[in-house]
Amino acid sequence: MTTLTLNAALHLDDFSLEVDEQIPLQAITALFGASGAGKTTLLRIVSGLHREAKARIALNGEVWQDSDNGIFVPPHLRSAGYIFQDIRLFSHLTVAGNLEFGRRRAAAGDGPALEDVIRIFDLKSLLQRAPDSLSGGELQRVSIARALLRNPTLLLMDEPLSALDARRKSEILPYIEKLPERFGLPVLYVTHNVDEVARLASRIVLLSQGRVIAHGDATEVLARTDLKPLADHLDPGAVLEATVIEHRGGMATLGVGTQRLRVPGISVESGIDVRIRIQARDVALAIQQPQGLSIRNVLDARILKIEHYGEILAEVLLDVGGQQLRSSITREAAEELHLQQDIAVYALIKSVAIDVGLAG
């Protein structure tokens, strides 16, 4: 496993950054946070493009920067590939010329073969084209291929999808998803998009205003309820507004529209509005009123949309009295139950998290 030592401090008039983390890099690690949180700055510090920062950067013990001891390895001697948000192909070279530029400067060791990369990224028909004539998705494919041919030990990606429209995004995502496995390459991936995090990342470093506020396994970080900056990015489908109606016997009753939820006692007085977060994987679906269940919370819902994410899982967007909720079920189940848009279902809620901090 690759470990990245990331210790950096930068103090400007209107922005300060202070990070001290050991990041085990496996598959894709998301550097996640709102715009202006310092994600790109941090990525540029890792690559050596932001020299002004005081930092200690090491990859597997190989020191790239140690400002205290006057060590600064320039970017071209760090084996970190970098995918820029604005792509940056060389406009004076063809696609083949751009790929060759990376391949010729490959770091020592066996890099991926040119033919393999061309095949995997479907670039054969583009080789003699000028970058000017390519679509956004094609450009980003070439830029990823070019970075891989340089044979880096770490790939830094700065919002590689942000310049693309939705269709192009879905065209590029599968290529990015397969990078770690196909090329044995850990990826540090900057994004502010929770869907990309949920789909790609196995680990999350959550950044807010230049500080790391959470760092861990992706599902754990995404499930935490005390992370307001994260909550700000969460899809509205996962958050419901509710009112505390009454407390009785250690349980509280919440009103969601005209429906009721019973949750273990919370320290919020009756009559107060709260937001509750319900993870998609904690919502099961039934097409008939369920009987004899341990699950106490069942909401009447209507299917708004079924999104097929992968080969196995499907995500169902539900309408619950005007609010939205997501359910993650297997595709098999969705097909067996003949789930489709607009039909009425029962949403079985296994677990509810209350955002007391977000009450109001």
Added chain:
Amino acid sequence: MDLGPVWISLKLASVTVVVLILIGTPLAWWLAFTRSRWRAIVEALVALPLVLPPTVLGFYLLILLGPAGPVGRFWVQLTGDTLTFSFLGLVIASVLYSFPFAVQPLQSAFESVGRAPLEAAATLGASPIDAFVRVASPLALRGYVTAIVLGFAHTLGEFGVVLMVGGNIPGVTKVVSIAIYEQVETLTYSQAHYLSAGLLAFSFVVLLLVYVINRRIPINRIQA
């Protein structure tokens, strides 16, 4: 007809252009990317020859390079020759006089290339020099073409500075523009016609080439 002045003019312009590019490239690069507060001062100094009468520049060069001047005296001690009224003195004067014509197009070409492609090159393993040669220079090609042609043509067309620093020594410092002046003074108009028409045609062809070539080289743009 005496073609000597033509060769001296061409030789002077060629040597001047080579020196201009060698000195102008790093200076233009620095001007394009520095955040130093000296930048404005250096830019103003580089642009001075655009506004100064050639006689002013020639006057100071004469004092500086003359046998009694600080640079000229050192040169005499070193080599036994004077800098003024020599070919080398002409080159120094021409370089200074044509400096803005080479530095400004290079600077604006480097500025339009920007840092972005250089950063991309660095993350692909290119050293700064590698990135300069393989990325920045080709992207700044139009700037180089403009700098070379303007530097060359401007040197060919200079008169005042050359006259003051180089004088009119046949075979050494007598360039075309001086020769024409002399022929007019001595009323040998037919000779003046040949050289003038030649210089006119040459200048037109050179400028025409610049515009044609510049249209052929695509505008340098990095993909966004």
